[in-house]
Amino acid sequence: MARVLDVTGFGAVPGARADAAPAVTAALRAAAAQRGPATLRFPPGDYHLWPERAERRELYVSNTVGDDPRHRDKTIALLVEAAEELVISGAGARLILHGLQTTFAVLDSRRVRIEGLAFDFAVPTVVDATVVAAGVAAGRAYRLISVPEATLFSVEGRSVRWHGELLGTGAYAWEGRDALEYTQVHDPASGRTRRAPNPLFDRVRRIEPVGRREIRIEYDHGGEPADTGLVYQMRPTTRDHPGGLVLDSAEVTLSGLRFGFLHGFGVVAQAAQDVTIEDCEFRAPRDTGRYSAGYADFVQFSGCSGRAVVRDCLFDGPHDDPVNVHGTYLRVAGQPGPRTLELEYAHRETAGMPQFAPGDQVEIVDRETLRPIAAATVRRVRQPSGRDHDAPLRSIVLTVGAALPGGLAGRAAVENVTRTPAVHLARNVFRNVPTRGVLVTTRRQVLIEENRFERTGMAAVYVSGDAAEWWESGPVRDLTVRNNEIIEPGGPGVFVDPRSSRSDPAHPVHRGVVVEGNRFVLDGVPALDAKDTAGLRFRDNSVVRVGAPAPDVVLRSCPDADIELGSHPDAGVGPAQVGTVIGAPGGEEQAIRPRPAS
Structure with a gap:
């Protein structure tokens, strides 16, 4: 029979504004240490999780920041590590994240189920700015934009400074100005969202706040804007965290979860086996003025095996693809021997992850045609661990069981066909x-x-x-x-x-x-x-x-x-x-x- 633990037994208080991170960490460690099945309950209510005392791990995750040393360590609000037969249950519970964090991570675990919880950010890292009025006054064009209650900003001269919360370090969790680095435009009337230019901060003459949530922008031209009702969704572009992570784990189910916002690169299943995402909702809370529920993709399976299942979910308001399933081609950079290849990560946002194990089957393809050149079995591999930077993060040396054709350097790429779901x-x-x-x-x-x-x-x-x-x-x-x-x-x-x-x-x-x-x-x-x-x-x-x-x-x-x-x-x-x-x-x-x- 499964043992049941409760986060309140470790000091978490639903509804309190105090930082629940230490209590949640202690509860998760205790649950993972149980022998046999265990359930960890979150009673209904809000739990605030701040980054200062959250768990941290050095991790390298597909399509994020690659081997950038500034972002090696990931801050994780809900960390499940080395667990087996664990259920985390939280119907009616909402975890509110502060700063920049990964909502949850399941590492080195088996038969884990997370169900019923809702996740949101106190200050999302996307600014949803709605044009509530526009026109021409005294010969000058203007727009009145409205931002959600959760969005923090200050008007500084002819510029708007957007920022996150003030942390214990005395610095903002994040900050940027005006249009930030990326914009997409949402039209609530037509139900369409598109990548498009951002004219909000072009040729600005004056900016002034109007009340707490509105900003009036006046321009040095008289062309009347025609975008009343549109929502400009603006954000930085550094994917410093995965939104959620299932890494080196098997038989993991995410069921009935509600993601109001995911910072970074969505829920990533990486080198995982048999992952199911069911009855989950990826959508900004209604009636908040927010439309963006994610900073990039919502769900990505990278280098997985077994079955990848996504069913009965709602995907509403990402900034990239809702579901992406793929492996990773590694470029052949050298061929020091007939059975040995020097490989490298070619894309700047992916590096540092182990890709092979002895016994895996690989396919070598021509980079121009993607036509297979050869297949082989891995015998030995020297590669990064995905958990530290002791070994080179962008290169892998692979030895296979049979001689390979020559001339592969520069023209070929390698895929691990064993890790395909x-x-x-x-x-x-x-x-x-x-x-x-x-x-x-x-x-x-x-x-x-x-x-x-x-x-x-x-x-x-x-x-x-x-x-x-x-x-x-x-x-x-x-x-x-x-x-x-x-x-x-x-x-x-x-x-x-x-x-x-x-x-x-x-x-x-x-x-x-x-x-x-x-x-x-x-x-x-x-x-x-x-x-x-x-x-x-x-x-x-x-x-x-x-x-x-x-x-x-x-x-x-x-x-x-x-x-x-x-x-x-x-x-x-x-x-x-x-x-x-x-x-x-x-x-x-x-x-x-x-x-x-x-």
Whole structure:
């Protein structure tokens, strides 16, 4: 029988403003030390967690700050470490984080379940500035912007200084000026969010506060602004923390969690096995004037294995992709022997992580075509630990069991194909997304079904893979996208776009992609756009046009494609367009007549 512990037994007081971090740390350590199953309860109420006495660990996390020594140590509000068979339960409990922190981390653990908790930040690191009025007065343009109660600022001359809370060190947790480093624009009326320029602080003549939450900005020109009602979502760009972390752990479930805001790079599952995220809500609290619930992605699986499951979740208001599943290509920098490769992390935001273990299977690919060159089994590896900086953080020396072809340095990349998960994404809702809804590059079975994608800024489902830009690895071998609603995406509904610089029609990058039973509502974009993919199947889909025409399907270098299109009337909207463009063997596009629906 599971032993039940309560955070109040360690000194935490729900509803108190005092720092609960020491009590929560003590409770988590005690729970992890239990032999056999244990449950740690958070009774209903608010718990404030400050960074000064929180747990800290040196960690290197995918797509954050790489090996930047300024950000080696991560501050963690809720740390589960070396635990087994632990449930953390908190229905009705809300953890309010102060400063810059990772909400939770599960390290070196097995069979952990976190359920019911809500997380939020006292001062989010995104400024949501709503234009509540705009016009021209005395020949000069002006805007009146309103910011949420949680946003802290001061007006200093013709500039606005945004900042976090004052910490015990006497410094602000974070600060920046005016438009900060990144902006995206949210339109509550249309339900669209897009990456766009920020005109709020261009040619400013005067700035003055109006009450506690409003700022009047006057300009040195007379052009009337036309953006009343829009929300400018501004933030810095340094991803110094993961928003949450599951690292080197197995059988971890996040259930019924509510994320009002995630600072940094979302919930990252890294080198983890069998991770499930279910019935979770990623959304800013209603009626607060806040719209941004995340600083970047919401969920990322990096170098995982087993099954990656995301189901029955709401993703509303990220600053990048809600769900991203990928591995990491490492560049071949040297080849000192026939069985030895010198590898390096190529992207500045990813470094310091171990990538291989003896017995793992690796694939070596040509960086330009992404075509496999060789496969091998790892025998020995010298690499960073992911927990310290004693070894070089950007380089790995890998020895495999068989001789490799020569001339790999500079032209090849290596992927660990053992650390690739099967993926199931089901019954999720994606809205107010500036980018893609789902990115996935993994060679194991992927099923994306019964989701609703509402007006994503780019493609709803994106299949990439590249060894030149983000170095996110993995060919797709078995992907089914079925029974989803894809409503007015800003890019193709399903976009299969390996970032190869040279196509090889005889050796496509991806294969086994099936798009079936989906309902597409489209304005000027195709339902499916694909290149370098073999055996595509497009069938039983409803394609409804509500705006500009476009081909339903665009293919380039996609042999053995089976494209079924037909007229699918929708009341009040009109029939689907049935034109298609399909690539010839050499990659040139030519119009053909598709096979009609039976």
